Amino acid sequence: MAKSSEKSAEGHPPRTPVRRDNGRHQWEKDRARQPEEKRLATGSTEHDTGLEVDDLVFHASYREIEAPKEIGDAMGVAEGTPLVERTYRTRYSAEDAPFTLVTSYLIRSLVEANPALLDEKNEPWPGGTMSQLHTVGIEIDRIEEHVTARPPTSEEGAELGLPPGAAVLVIRKLAYDIEDRVVEMSELIMPGDRTELSFTTRLERW
Numbered sequence: 001m002a003k004s005s006e007k008s009a010e011g012h013p014p015r016t017p018v019r020r021d022n023g024r025h026q027w028e029k030d031r032a033r034q035p036e037e038k039r040l041a042t043g044s045t046e047h048d049t050g051l052e053v054d055d056l057v058f059h060a061s062y063r064e065i066e067a068p069k070e071i072g073d074a075m076g077v078a079e080g081t082p083l084v085e086r087t088y089r090t091r092y093s094a095e096d097a098p099f100t101l102v103t104s105y106l107i108r109s110l111v112e113a114n115p116a117l118l119d120e121k122n123e124p125w126p127g128g129t130m131s132q133l134h135t136v137g138i139e140i141d142r143i144e145e146h147v148t149a150r151p152p153t154s155e156e157g158a159e160l161g162l163p164p165g166a167a168v169l170v171i172r173k174l175a176y177d178i179e180d181r182v183v184e185m186s187e188l189i190m191p192g193d194r195t196e197l198s199f200t201t202r203l204e205r206w
Contacts, residue, residue, distance in 0.1 A: 032128075147171050
């Protein structure tokens, strides 16, 4: 199990650290076609924190929206295109703040063939988004992640339990399928005081 950070700002209890590396995407794709029993055993939060499934409290909510221009442009669809907006919060049961604030978008027309993908009651989905998309014949080819840092809004700071002066890391993640379409976009807002991003870039040999 991951240990909480030993040091924290005065008045703020230690929080479980999160280490997110880009190798997680291949790990998620490999799991997408595994038997449900194996997919149920662990998830991406456990992968990033070292915690166990039973240590976590999870919440998901879905709603259908029309794509705002910024999101439509990022996903390569017209403004107003029907989307499924999914909001996720996961926290360690011994803590009151989630690890990250996640908002994910799916293009409704690409996933509506499986009505289970439109219902939040089916969360947490064993194997996550890649497994969900696999049920409608979508294979992910690559993930693009764009990382920025900024001060949190007052709402973000309160929800994440951030100490004064802490920043948030914002990851905009675009999932492209093998037809070069953006099939999922998500925004992750991560607390800068307890999140580590790790990237390994393998280079072709001479």
